Amino acid sequence: MSTPPLPSYAATAAVVAAVVACYRFGVSPAVRTLARHPTPLAVIAGVTAIAPLSLRPSPLPRPLHLFVVSVIALLTWRGATSDYDVTLPIGPQRRDKLLLLFLAVASVAWAAALLAWIAVFCGRLRGWQHHAMMPVRLLKAYLAWFVVTAVLTPAPSNSTAALVLIFGCVSLSHYVKPAWSKAHLAPRPWSWAWDNRTHYLMASAYSWGWARFLPSGKVSRILRRARVVDRPVNILTMVVEAAGLVAFLDGRLLIAILVATALFNLAVALASGILFWENIAANIGLATVFGLLPGTGYETAFGWPAALIAFTMLLLSAADLLWQPWHLGWWDAPFTARIHWQVETVSGAKRGLYNGYMCPYEREFGRVDGYFLTDEPVLHGHLGIVWDQRLRNLLVQARGDPDRLHQLKRTYGRTHRNEERSAEHVAFLTAMFNRLNAGTRKSPLPRWLRHLKAPGGQLYRWGDLPAYRGEEPVRRITVRYEERCYLPETGDFVLLADRVVREIDLNAPMTDLED
Numbered sequence: 001m002s003t004p005p006l007p008s009y010a011a012t013a014a015v016v017a018a019v020v021a022c023y024r025f026g027v028s029p030a031v032r033t034l035a036r037h038p039t040p041l042a043v044i045a046g047v048t049a050i051a052p053l054s055l056r057p058s059p060l061p062r063p064l065h066l067f068v069v070s071v072i073a074l075l076t077w078r079g080a081t082s083d084y085d086v087t088l089p090i091g092p093q094r095r096d097k098l099l100l101l102f103l104a105v106a107s108v109a110w111a112a113a114l115l116a117w118i119a120v121f122c123g124r125l126r127g128w129q130h131h132a133m134m135p136v137r138l139l140k141a142y143l144a145w146f147v148v149t150a151v152l153t154p155a156p157s158n159s160t161a162a163l164v165l166i167f168g169c170v171s172l173s174h175y176v177k178p179a180w181s182k183a184h185l186a187p188r189p190w191s192w193a194w195d196n197r198t199h200y201l202m203a204s205a206y207s208w209g210w211a212r213f214l215p216s217g218k219v220s221r222i223l224r225r226a227r228v229v230d231r232p233v234n235i236l237t238m239v240v241e242a243a244g245l246v247a248f249l250d251g252r253l254l255i256a257i258l259v260a261t262a263l264f265n266l267a268v269a270l271a272s273g274i275l276f277w278e279n280i281a282a283n284i285g286l287a288t289v290f291g292l293l294p295g296t297g298y299e300t301a302f303g304w305p306a307a308l309i310a311f312t313m314l315l316l317s318a319a320d321l322l323w324q325p326w327h328l329g330w331w332d333a334p335f336t337a338r339i340h341w342q343v344e345t346v347s348g349a350k351r352g353l354y355n356g357y358m359c360p361y362e363r364e365f366g367r368v369d370g371y372f373l374t375d376e377p378v379l380h381g382h383l384g385i386v387w388d389q390r391l392r393n394l395l396v397q398a399r400g401d402p403d404r405l406h407q408l409k410r411t412y413g414r415t416h417r418n419e420e421r422s423a424e425h426v427a428f429l430t431a432m433f434n435r436l437n438a439g440t441r442k443s444p445l446p447r448w449l450r451h452l453k454a455p456g457g458q459l460y461r462w463g464d465l466p467a468y469r470g471e472e473p474v475r476r477i478t479v480r481y482e483e484r485c486y487l488p489e490t491g492d493f494v495l496l497a498d499r500v501v502r503e504i505d506l507n508a509p510m511t512d513l514e515d
Contacts, residue, residue, distance in 0.1 A: 008158070009305035015154050015162035016309055023144035024322055030115065031140060035123035043116045051112045053150035058111070059159045060146075063292040064167075067285050068142050069108050071135050072117065074281055076104040078132065078454040079125040083359040086440045087431040096124040097444055111146045114139060129363055130326060131275075131457040134174045135282045137323050141166050161301035164290065168254055168301075169310050171283055172244025173317040174325040175261055179241035180318045181329025186389055192329065193234040195389065197396075199226040200332035202271050203486035204384035207336045207493060209354060209366075209460030210273030220491030227488070240264045244314055248307040251290060258287035272383065273459035330385035331392040334486040335405065337378055339370025339501070343433075343468050344476040351468035353477070356461040366458030372421040374481045374501050377413025388412075400485035400494050426504055429477050433506055437473040477504040 030046055060068075080097045084090050100120050106113035118139060121127035127136065145166060149159045183189040206212065206219050226233075240260050247254040262283045269275040300306060316322045341353035355366035367382050379395070380386050386395070391412055398404040436442060443450055461467060468474075483497035 212462030
């Protein structure tokens with residue numbers, strides 16, 4: 001593909017700038033407002049404002065249109081098949097899921113309906129969560145591109161090239177930003193790559209509840225091998241994350257980098273139980289679509305001028321001036337403290353209440369949101385991560401010694417105890433399980449179709465007890481605080497603390513609320 005003249009790149013850059021401005025100051029605020037207050041009148045007004053633009057022909061090539069349709073379908077699958085919150089009336093939730101399906105179909109033929117779809121998905125169905133942010137931003141970017149190209153009617157080649165650039169930058173910014181964050185963790189940009197012990201993340205994930213079907217001795221052997229390649233893996237991680245800065249020098253390079261990010265997310269899932277399946281699917285889709293585009297008609301999406309345009313967008317997004325990808329930069333430590341939930345059934349069986357059963361709140365029950373139930377000072381975030389290298393070193397040097405860890409908690413820890421949130425949590429669990437005991441339906445799918453439910457993103461569904469899957473009613477819920485530490489010298493996983501912080505007895509079932 002020959003390099004176009006610079007004036008052609010200028011026209012593409014103008015379209016990109018207009019789309020980014022529309023995204024930042026038009027589409028994004030509109031989506032945020034409608035998601036927070038998704039009243040029918042507000043949604044209708046928002047759609048009506050851009051509906052006349054749908055009368056103009058769209059320059060969207062068929063492969064890119066199929067990609068947009070596939071992202072809508074992907075997220076609709078997630079929103080429509082997630083479980084009901086049984087503490088709330090089921091009827092309105094069922095109607096929201098049906099509305100999402102209707103708007104998804106409408107958005108395929110009528111782009112203006114996509115604004116309403118995003119509002120319902122992000123607002124009523126809680127879709128605006130970390131793992132779905134990138135594909136939702138792709139749809140917001142498409143909507144902004146649709147508005148700009150309908151108003152300005154640029155040349156088809158410039159509009160297509162602009163969309164390729166914007167789609168690629170939205171995706172890759174979610175990797176460039178973490179690389180930027182890792183480079184700023186310590187005085188030297190390479191400190192994280194050289195000094196982080198990434199195999200601690202694997203150890204913490206195992207303590208947290210990932211892959212606990214494997215015996216601890218086998219995991220220890222895996223970790224001993226993994227620690228040898230910490231630095232090569234760290235360097236490769238930062239190379240893949242930062243590669244987006246040069247991705248638009250060539251179309252084949254962009255496709256290769258998108259595939260590399262998908263493989264990177266898959267490796268993260270295998271190592272830590274953090275599954276960005278939405279990102280994997282979106283990036284594989286983008287790589288496929290870019291490979292299917294014709295050889296001509298979007299030449300200004302690649303070359304050093306296009307790479308400069310993309311570099312500017314990626315830096316602005318890293319500075320939180322366009323969209324705001326998460327930082328995802330930290331130090332891994334071998335010590336973890338976590339809240340665990342257990343149930344006792346009417347037959348006396350004890351089961352682990354893991355986050356997989358707690359959908360649509362599987363993310364909350366898979367992370368750190370239970371710390372408000374305990375008075376213990378907490379040193380770290382999800383999976384034992386810390387943001388201070390000195391604290392990481394002190395945790396490693398403590399070697400699981402309770403007295404040294406106690407002193408570190410007193411010095412560096414933070415107590416999250418909150419009586420109001422604790423009371424709300426107990427009320428939620430009580431209402432949820434009383435209604436499930438009374439026969440309230442948890443899943444929108446019939447039993448014979450429940451294997452078609454979209455996967456979750458936090459795979460911490462194992463523990464010391466067998467998983468509770470709703471096989472019989474529950475009579476008691478026990479909330480426990482646990483501390484575990486991986487000892488790299490011996491390869492042992494040590495349980496340092498295990499105590500009950502709350503017991504919830506379920507007596508009389510509450511009335512089932514279907515409507």
